[in-house]
Amino acid sequence: MSDDTIFALSSGAPPAAIGVIRISGSGAGDAGRALAGDLPEPRRAAVRSLRNSEGELLDEALVLWFPGPGSATGEDLLEFHCHGGRAIVAAVKRTLASRVGLREAEPGEFTRRAFANGRIDLAEAEGLADLLEAETELQRASALAMAGGTLSRQANLWREELLALSAIVEASLDFSDEDDVDELPPSFTSRLREFSGEVAQWLSRPTAERLKDGYRIVLAGPPNAGKSSLFNALTESQGAIISPHAGTTRDLIERSVAISGVPLTFVDTAGLREEGAEEIEAIGIARARDALETADCVLWLGEEGQGPPQAWEIETKVDLPDRPGKASAVSRVSAETGSGIGELVEKLVRTARDAMPRPGETALNRRQRRLVSELGIALAGAGRVSDPLLVAERLRTGRLALDALVGRTSTEDMLDGLFGRFCIGK
Numbered sequence: 213m214s215d216d217t218i219f220a221l222s223s224g225a226p227p228a229a230i231g232v233i234r235i236s237g238s239g240a241g242d243a244g245r246a247l248a249g250d251l252p253e254p255r256r257a258a259v260r261s262l263r264n265s266e267g268e269l270l271d272e273a274l275v276l277w278f279p280g281p282g283s284a285t286g287e288d289l290l291e292f293h294c295h296g297g298r299a300i301v302a303a304v305k306r307t308l309a310s311r312v313g314l315r316e317a318e319p320g321e322f323t324r325r326a327f328a329n330g331r332i333d334l335a336e337a338e339g340l341a342d343l344l345e346a347e348t349e350l351q352r353a354s355a356l357a358m359a360g361g362t363l364s365r366q367a368n369l370w371r372e373e374l375l376a377l378s379a380i381v382e383a384s385l386d387f388s389d390e391d392d393v394d395e396l397p398p399s400f401t402s403r404l405r406e407f408s409g410e411v412a413q414w415l416s417r418p419t420a421e422r423l424k425d426g427y428r429i430v431l432a433g434p435p436n437a438g439k440s441s442l443f444n445a446l447t448e449s450q451g452a453i454i455s456p457h458a459g460t461t462r463d464l465i466e467r468s469v470a471i472s473g474v475p476l477t478f479v480d481t482a483g484l485r486e487e488g489a490e491e492i493e494a495i496g497i498a499r500a501r502d503a504l505e506t507a508d509c510v511l512w513l514g515e516e517g518q519g520p521p522q523a524w525e526i527e528t529k530v531d532l533p534d535r536p537g538k539a540s541a542v543s544r545v546s547a548e549t550g551s552g553i554g555e556l557v558e559k560l561v562r563t564a565r566d567a568m569p570r571p572g573e574t575a576l577n578r579r580q581r582r583l584v585s586e587l588g589i590a591l592a593g594a595g596r597v598s599d600p601l602l603v604a605e606r607l608r609t610g611r612l613a614l615d616a617l618v619g620r621t622s623t624e625d626m627l628d629g630l631f632g633r634f635c636i637g638k
């Protein structure tokens with residue numbers, strides 16, 4: 213990592229009411245003094261006149277000074293809260309860039325420094341990134357829990373439990389030259405089992421990707437079944453072309469919407485038919501079949517029982533008098549009159565919500581999930597062997613997974629923790 217002092221506009225693109233420019237690094241204080249004359253007391257906002265190196269007034273701004281290491285990045289950190297006009301923000305940035313040792317920050321560089329300086333761990337950093345990308349309420353709540361350290365705290369509890377279990381194993385190793393003491397106590401086995409159960413419970417939760425990508429609902433059925441009409445009604449859009457011509461839709465049409473804070477992605481597809489499709493439509497049908505594979509839920513508008521397993525039978529065009537009914541219909545709708553659409557949306561939202569992480573519940577992303585499952589495998593492994601040396605080895609594997617989870621690289625403090633728990637007269 214470079215020791216440059218970095219700066220960036222940390223608020224939204226100008227023009228805006230205010231423009232927050234942050235400067236982090238050893239040169240932040242000098243840069244602040246150069247532009248603002250002097251710095252306010254740490255952590256107190258004060259108004260200052262910002263000037264360039266020629267002494268020309270750039271703006272009247274609020275200045276905040278956070279000396280390191282107790283700052284967000286762990287370094288000296290300065291904030292200018294300027295007026296958010298384009299020219300003002302550009303002039304302040306230009307003045308900063310002209311100073312030796314200062315440069316514009318790379319994407320994510322403030323957070324990266326916060327991590328490097330131990331102000332946040334990896335899981336929190338990941339949560340923060342998700343938080344900034346969150347588009348729906350559910351995403352926001354879950355990311356906030358992650359950024360707030362829910363997983364990190366859990367990882368630390370798991371870590372302590374691993375160390376405690378390791379201490380028990382170590383103790384049994386110490387006495388193993390005496391007779392019959394290389395057996396692990398029954399309490400060890402029950403603690404290990406409880407621990408495994410807790411890890412399994414985390415792994416059984418819906419993943420963060422589900423939250424990010426949205427719950428995928430694919431509309432499928434034969435040509436002219438009314439898929440595109442229903443798609444438009446569900447997404448309240450005119451995204452798909454509707455016509456009485458069979459084979460109108462060829463490509464997949466996707467639209468993501470958030471309903472009651474739940475991210476849903478609707479996918480309209482080409483009508484499925486075995487024969488009579490011309491070349492382009494045939495490609496569309498192949499794509500439709502692929503879409504069915506990745507669907508979280510299929511709305512089947514075709515003949516009853518002819519859809520993929522688990523698909524929701526949808527009876528559509530209910531405004532027409534002589535249509536074939538569906539005994540097992542989950543929903544009866546008309547895209548024409550709008551009847552039944554609201555109820556179908558409600559059902560979908562309920563189902564999707566159940567498949568998503570609970571509000572405020574920390575959802576593991578792919579990386580975190582892989583490491584937590586490595587921990588789970590290590591615990592299961594420890595439960596299957598009786599040789600204390602092998603048990604100790606499995607527990608160590610679990611610790612490595614946890615360290616990777618929070619981005620800890622050294623194992624030094626792990627050993628400190630382990631021996632710090634040793635209170636059996638050693």
Ligand SMILES: Nc1nc2c(ncn2[C@@H]2O[C@H](COP(=O)(O)OP(=O)(O)OP(=O)(O)O)[C@@H](O)[C@H]2O)c(=O)[nH]1
Nearest residue numbers: 435436437438439440441459460461483529547548
């Ligand atoms: N009366 C009535 N007509 C409907 C309804 N839904 C669709 N239609 C009509 O059915 C025809 C086909 O509708 P589409 O939505 O294009 O059907 P599709 O399944 O997307 O067709 P393809 O894309 O060709 O596979 C159109 O003429 C629509 O106006 C409905 O609820 N009521």
Ligand SMILES: [K+]
Nearest residue numbers: 436455457460
């Ligand atoms: K059609």
Ligand SMILES: [Mg+2]
Nearest residue numbers: 439440460461
């Ligand atoms: Mg269509």
